[in-house]
Amino acid sequence: MTTTVAGDVPELTVRAITVRFAGLVALDAVGFTVEPGTIHAVIGPNGAGKSTCFNVLSGVYRADRGTVRLGGHELTRLTPHRIARLGLARTFQNIVLTQGTVADNLLLGRHVLTKSGFTATALHLPGVGREQRRHRERAREIADFMHLGNVFERPVGLLPYGMRKRVEMARALCMEPKVLLLDEPVAGMNADERSETADAIASIRESLGISIVLVEHDMGLVMRIADEVTVLDFGRRIAGGTPAAVQRDPAVIRAYLGTGEDDVDEPVEGTGASAAPDAPAASTDPEGATHRRAASTSMRAGEADDPLRKRDPAVVDREETP
Numbered sequence: 001m002t003t004t005v006a007g008d009v010p011e012l013t014v015r016a017i018t019v020r021f022a023g024l025v026a027l028d029a030v031g032f033t034v035e036p037g038t039i040h041a042v043i044g045p046n047g048a049g050k051s052t053c054f055n056v057l058s059g060v061y062r063a064d065r066g067t068v069r070l071g072g073h074e075l076t077r078l079t080p081h082r083i084a085r086l087g088l089a090r091t092f093q094n095i096v097l098t099q100g101t102v103a104d105n106l107l108l109g110r111h112v113l114t115k116s117g118f119t120a121t122a123l124h125l126p127g128v129g130r131e132q133r134r135h136r137e138r139a140r141e142i143a144d145f146m147h148l149g150n151v152f153e154r155p156v157g158l159l160p161y162g163m164r165k166r167v168e169m170a171r172a173l174c175m176e177p178k179v180l181l182l183d184e185p186v187a188g189m190n191a192d193e194r195s196e197t198a199d200a201i202a203s204i205r206e207s208l209g210i211s212i213v214l215v216e217h218d219m220g221l222v223m224r225i226a227d228e229v230t231v232l233d234f235g236r237r238i239a240g241g242t243p244a245a246v247q248r249d250p251a252v253i254r255a256y257l258g259t260g261e262d263d264v265d266e267p268v269e270g271t272g273a274s275a276a277p278d279a280p281a282a283s284t285d286p287e288g289a290t291h292r293r294a295a296s297t298s299m300r301a302g303e304a305d306d307p308l309r310k311r312d313p314a315v316v317d318r319e320e321t322p
């Protein structure tokens with residue numbers, strides 16, 4: 001499929017972003033840089049501010065302070081639509097597509113690029129048919145690339161969960177982004193689906209040369225595919241660097257393990273079983289603590305060899321994202 005030249009992909013720079021919600025500081029002067037063509041993971045325990053960060057990057061939330069720039073463009077005060085047009089596309093945490101065929105959903109992604117718009121389409125103005133055909137061809141190409149070619153005309157509601165998440169990713173790719181934001185792309189998936197999705201993400205970077213910002217709870221996945229990692233905890237950036245470096249960073253280990261002695265020795269499987277898979281949105285502190293322990297277990301040595309072996313219970317939280 002047609003590739004984006006990595007040279008066209010600008011740097012994404014996040015500088016000193018602060019977001020407050022009625023007294024709670026969800027992000028406190030957070031900054032990082034996503035180098036062109038890299039996979040940059042944003043990780044951290046539950047409630048660390050990862051989704052808030054995404055919502056600022058994509059224009060859903062407005063930061064109280066700080067700036068987000070994509071190359072020469074300042075994104076900080078732009079609407080989500082303008083940001084998408086400038087080349088930043090996102091997927092949502094826990095979105096599950098239910099309506100229409102795969103093709104319909106991918107063509108929705110193309111809409112941001114449609115010149116003629118709804119009115120011209122409705123009036124069947126000249127040139128519209130040609131433009132629509134072109135979009136459909138490209139959607140088909142992207143579906144093939146994401147291994148969805150053989151279900152292109154199928155209703156998404158009939159597809160397995162992992163495949164629907166891939167449709168969501170393909171829909172974002174249909175916007176021809178320079179930067180793709182993925183919020184917990186393997187949440188709720190089984191081991192096979194995780195592995196396939198990890199391969200898909202890696203091949204997006206390799207084949208298209210675009211940058212990917214990945215918010216993920218699954219440490220194994222992050223260690224396997226990320227070039228660089230930013231670690232958040234309680235709204236602050238506590239570490240950053242290569243996956244190997246952050247994994248060894250004492251501040252990161254502390255954040256994931258918490259301070260309780262008994263946390264450290266908790267058996268892995270027992271921890272997994274105790275984390276509620278359908279935990280509601282705003283997690284209470286005790287639940288947050290469970291997530292921290294659960295996430296910490298997957299940072300331990302041995303996971304790196306077979307990162308997708310174990311299902312991290314922390315990834316199945318079902319909070320709503322606006």
Ligand SMILES: Nc1ncnc2c1ncn2[C@@H]1O[C@H](COP(=O)(O)OP(=O)(O)O)[C@@H](O)[C@H]1O
Binds near residue numbers: 024025050283
């Ligand atoms: N719309 C909102 N209103 C109030 N508080 C929010 C809102 N969104 C997030 N928060 C709070 O901000 C903090 C960070 O949340 P979030 O960014 O969702 O964390 P993460 O994605 O890392 O789990 C949490 O304490 C959360 O409860």
Ligand SMILES: [Mg+2]
Binds near residue numbers: 051052093
């Ligand atoms: Mg989140």
